[in-house]
Amino acid sequence: MPATDCREASSASFSGFGFSILNRWPYQVHSMDSPCQDIEFESFQKQVADRFNNLAAVDSDELLSISWIGKLLDAFICCQEEFGLVVFKNKDFLNRHPMDRYISEFFERSIKALDVCNAIRDGIEKIKQWQMQLEIVLQFVWSTPIISLHERILEESRKRDRRNSCGLLKEIRLIEKCAQHMNESTDSVHFPLNELKEGEIKERIRELRRVYGAVKDGLDPLERQVREVFWRIVRTRTDGLDSTRRPNSHD
Structure with a gap:
């Protein structure tokens, strides 16, 4: 139905x-x-x-x-x-x-x-069908670390400072923190800057530059990996279905 x-x-x-x-x-x-x-x-x-x-x-x-x-x-x-x-x-x-x-x-x-x-x-x-699939996972030795990893990710997503975040990626969290620190620093700026305030703003800029560099260097390879995983799943599924449907051949 x-x-x-x-x-x-x-x-x-x-x-x-x-x-x-x-x-x-x-x-x-x-x-x-x-x-x-x-x-x-x-x-x-x-x-x-x-x-x-x-x-x-x-x-x-x-x-x-x-x-x-x-x-x-x-x-x-x-x-x-x-x-x-x-x-x-x-x-x-x-x-x-x-x-x-x-x-x-x-x-x-x-x-x-x-x-x-x-x-x-x-x-x-x-x-019941889902239960059968879960039983397949639970009976293997790798089930415990995978479930543990899943629980850690869920626990991380439930943290208070992650609830309004744009994503769970570490670099996204660093960008949000850098932006927050920059806003806090510039809101209290009075010109001319004293040495302490100038040093603080420069440190925030260096921190933002490091995060930007990590994102710039990592996003393209990550995108290629995601694309590779996608097509690997498609090929594995197709090959598996073909193998199970093809009659056994005896040479």
Whole structure:
């Protein structure tokens, strides 16, 4: 199922349930034959509200996690079972007009929940494929240093002085620091310059010249390396696919 279809199906399903039989009952219970029915329906709706309020009250770190989705599905299953019991025990009342029409509309809308289930199942299959790829990485001896390197890069990106940076490259950080130092130095300049201030500005200029030289000397080779890596990946992938598709030849 395409991603847009999944989102549309999910949105339509939950909006359909929102405008379901549950919204009709408070206006219909006054016509019931027995106060027990009133109490039963109110109790059912309160249980539904409590379950989903608990799910909505979780921290943002837990929201949409695998465990949270599992709790959401458990709550939905419990609500479905309890709703089935309510319908079974109040057949006479629910078969009357207009409740019979509301019940029919509710079950028609519940079909849309099947689209949500299909979308979740497709997502689980994709995650399983990723899991298989991760297992390939984790079983090799080079997995530990690569994961460690990845964690170090992530840790570096989360540092406070890197959040507003233009990139993670060391030279970019040095350029930003040099520019900041130059701005601070020139903002407080008063002419004529004294020897201390003149020496400070000259040192900032020398620092900026060193950074500029490192960038100038390193960018072209880096660009060539990136281009080489790009085409190496393309060739390796093409050769690998050709090798696996070609039948074995015995000389």
